[in-house]
Amino acid sequence: MTLYSYILLNLYKIMPIFITLIFILISVSPIMPAGSEEIAPLLGVISLAFWILYKPDNMGWAALIMIGVFSDSLYGSVLGVSCLANIIIRLTIIKLLLRIKNINIYITLLYIGISLIIWLILHSLIQSLIYIDVYNYYTNIYQFFISLAIAPIIIFFQLFLLQKMYKS
Amino acid sequence: MTGLSNYKRVQKVIRNKAVNNKIFTFISLLFALSLLFSSYMYPNLSSAIKSKIIDYSSNIINGIYSPISTINKSVANLNKIINAYSINNELIKEVENLKNIYNENEILYAENIKLKKLLNLSNDIKYNFTTAKIISNSNSSFNRSAILKTGKKNNISLYSPVIYNNNIIGFISELGISSSRVTALTDISTKIPAFIPNKDVKVILSGNNSNYLEITNYIEIASIKEGDKVFSSGDGNMYPAGLFIGIIKVKPDGNVIVEPSKKLHSLSYVQIIDWAPEKRGIDINVDPIFYD
Numbered sequence: 001m002t003l004y005s006y007i008l009l010n011l012y013k014i015m016p017i018f019i020t021l022i023f024i025l026i027s028v029s030p031i032m033p034a035g036s037e038e039i040a041p042l043l044g045v046i047s048l049a050f051w052i053l054y055k056p057d058n059m060g061w062a063a064l065i066m067i068g069v070f071s072d073s074l075y076g077s078v079l080g081v082s083c084l085a086n087i088i089i090r091l092t093i094i095k096l097l098l099r100i101k102n103i104n105i106y107i108t109l110l111y112i113g114i115s116l117i118i119w120l121i122l123h124s125l126i127q128s129l130i131y132i133d134v135y136n137y138y139t140n141i142y143q144f145f146i147s148l149a150i151a152p153i154i155i156f157f158q159l160f161l162l163q164k165m166y167k168s
Numbered sequence: 169m170t171g172l173s174n175y176k177r178v179q180k181v182i183r184n185k186a187v188n189n190k191i192f193t194f195i196s197l198l199f200a201l202s203l204l205f206s207s208y209m210y211p212n213l214s215s216a217i218k219s220k221i222i223d224y225s226s227n228i229i230n231g232i233y234s235p236i237s238t239i240n241k242s243v244a245n246l247n248k249i250i251n252a253y254s255i256n257n258e259l260i261k262e263v264e265n266l267k268n269i270y271n272e273n274e275i276l277y278a279e280n281i282k283l284k285k286l287l288n289l290s291n292d293i294k295y296n297f298t299t300a301k302i303i304s305n306s307n308s309s310f311n312r313s314a315i316l317k318t319g320k321k322n323n324i325s326l327y328s329p330v331i332y333n334n335n336i337i338g339f340i341s342e343l344g345i346s347s348s349r350v351t352a353l354t355d356i357s358t359k360i361p362a363f364i365p366n367k368d369v370k371v372i373l374s375g376n377n378s379n380y381l382e383i384t385n386y387i388e389i390a391s392i393k394e395g396d397k398v399f400s401s402g403d404g405n406m407y408p409a410g411l412f413i414g415i416i417k418v419k420p421d422g423n424v425i426v427e428p429s430k431k432l433h434s435l436s437y438v439q440i441i442d443w444a445p446e447k448r449g450i451d452i453n454v455d456p457i458f459y460d
Contacts, residue, residue: 004173025232029304138378139378
């Protein structure tokens with residue numbers, strides 16, 4: 001089996017990772033109007049939470065660490081923060097998934113909200129540990145709400161992709 | 169939705185497979201924590217890993233960034249076209265003022281050169297710069313930086329000041345072979361010594377991840393007025409002296425902040441100053457402190 005055919009066979013398995021990486025790349029592009037770049041939606045986190053929720057078997061620990069390292073490199077944050085945040089997000093979602101009865105759009109949005117809070121708190125904590133006197137928390141709160149407002153668009157887009165994946 | 173969610177399948181996967189395995193969870197948590205601590209213990213290693221990843225993915229980043237940037241700029245240009253009439257009126261008034269200032273400056277410049285000659289003052293340090301393209305912005309509330317498509321192969325060095333038309337923007341914080349990261353003045357980790365001309369006031373400015381800079385040292389602020397211009401003082405040798413930083417703003421509570429003249433996110437290209445000690449004529453044998 002060649003590498004190319006192996007990739008083709010496992011395309012659906014790597015699709016969630018690939019889509020999340022693309023969303024991380026988009027989120028560091030100029031998607032926001034001038035002056036409000038610091039509150040750009042965290043598309044990568046939204047996508048990550050979605051795929052953990054719907055395809056937990058394809059979002060393994062190794063994938064989370066890989067996504068985390070890539071995310072830290074692009075955002076310029078301390079290496080390992082995103083890895084830790086991703087692992088805690090997965091742990092939380094998996095634990096909560098075993099307790100609920102059904103998944104719908106509201107539950108998905110709730111889980112994405114929890115994931116965004118975990119991700120932002122961890123990143124802010126790491127920064128504010130060193131510079132607690134001058135840290136500005138307001139932008140974190142705004143970024144959370146903007147991300148949550150954009151989340152339904154990402155959810156519906158990824159649900160469409162999921163539908164295609166199940167059909168083929 | 170329920171069909172798509174395949175909820176029973178998901179729960180079955182979690183219960184049966186190694187998805188919920190406690191050992192894997194513990195190992196990955198341990199790995200993430202060790203990665204985090206090693207970033208603090210060995211910052212150079214962490215920067216090298218990040219720079220390598222950005223180096224390898226810089227073409228993909230650029231491929232995604234460029235079209236989105238073009239769309240963003242087109243929308244901004246459209247807005248400018250709509251407001252062209254009012255902008256033009258403002259510009260006409262500004263040009264009139266600038267003509268007067270230009271005439272005054274010419275006299276002052278000639279006078280300054282004469283006085284320097286009389287005092288036998290040495291010339292200011294001249295520096296070269298490299299123009300670099302921004303290929304990605306951090307776009308986050310906890311970090312203010314951007315990735316540049318310029319690296320070691322373009323002869324730039326770590327911690328070089330980054331400017332745009334004599335307006336200081338930040339410094340190079342990570343350096344790869346073909347890419348680098350510029351950390352903005354407004355980032356929480358950036359501090360810059362500055363001064364306010366004619367007021368004889370020296371300040372240390374610090375970013376706080378907002379759009380403004382804070383004054384961190386205690387100074388007598390009574391003499392500082394809104395609209396005063398702030399320039400880099402050159403103290404500490406990190407940045408050249410005389411680069412424009414921004415304008416003083418007074419908050420409603422009376423606190424003084426500085427609004428940077430140029431914002432990193434609004435730019436497509438920046439200039440990286442060649443500020444290596446040997447290029448400034450600093451001798452390693454005489455001033456070894458610069459090479460620590």
